[in-house]
Amino acid sequence: MTYALPYTARMNLRGDIDPDEIQRLYTDEGWTMAEPAAHYGCGETTIRPRLEELGVPTRPRGPYVERHTPESIAYEWTSELAYAVGLITTDGNLSKDGRHISVVSKDVDLLETLRDCLSLENSITPHEGGWGQGAHRLQ
Numbered sequence: 141m142t143y144a145l146p147y148t149a150r151m152n153l154r155g156d157i158d159p160d161e162i163q164r165l166y167t168d169e170g171w172t173m174a175e176p177a178a179h180y181g182c183g184e185t186t187i188r189p190r191l192e193e194l195g196v197p198t199r200p201r202g203p204y205v206e207r208h209t210p211e212s213i214a215y216e217w218t219s220e221l222a223y224a225v226g227l228i229t230t231d232g233n234l235s236k237d238g239r240h241i242s243v244v245s246k247d248v249d250l251l252e253t254l255r256d257c258l259s260l261e262n263s264i265t266p267h268e269g270g271w272g273q274g275a276h277r278l279q
Contacts, residue, residue, distance in 0.1 A: 157190050166191060166198075173198075220257035227254055235279075242279045251278040 157180055165171045165179070166187075173184040180186075191198055215221065227250070232243040244267050245251055251264045255278055267277035 157187075159190075159194050162187070162190060163194060163196050167196060224254055224257045240279055242277055244275050244277045246273075246275050248276050251276055254278060 157176075162176055165176050166173075173187050177184045177187050188198060228241055228243060231245060232241050234241060243251060243254060248264060255262060255264065260278075262278060264276050264278050267275045
């Protein structure tokens with residue numbers, strides 16, 4: 141008596157996926173693993189090995205985060221930007237996670253000017269200074 145699963149046509153689906161189409165959908169169209177899986181009526185565990193067989197580099201799991209390069213950001217050097225860069229350089233600091241810039245000052249007007257120069261909508265919040273003195277922070 142054997143307990144092998146009966147063969148079905150779906151078991152060989154990975155080989156039946158058109159290599160040009162799957163590469164185009166994943167690479168050029170930016171589809172996630174779930175989208176071609178739904179398109180072909182299979183699971184994501186079928187799609188990933190097929191892409192690897194074809195030599196297509198796969199993206200990591202999770203949400204796609206667009207990375208900005210200096211070439212992808214259009215900006216013009218203005219007096220407002222120069223002011224903001226100077227203030228952040230002298231009075232700002234980078235958060236531990238490397239994703240936020242924080243500027244702390246007792247002068248709320250200075251922080252409001254910085255916020256206006258950068259066209260930010262961030263709120264200016266109270267901040268307890270290192271010596272127990274009150275200040276404000278723009279993050």
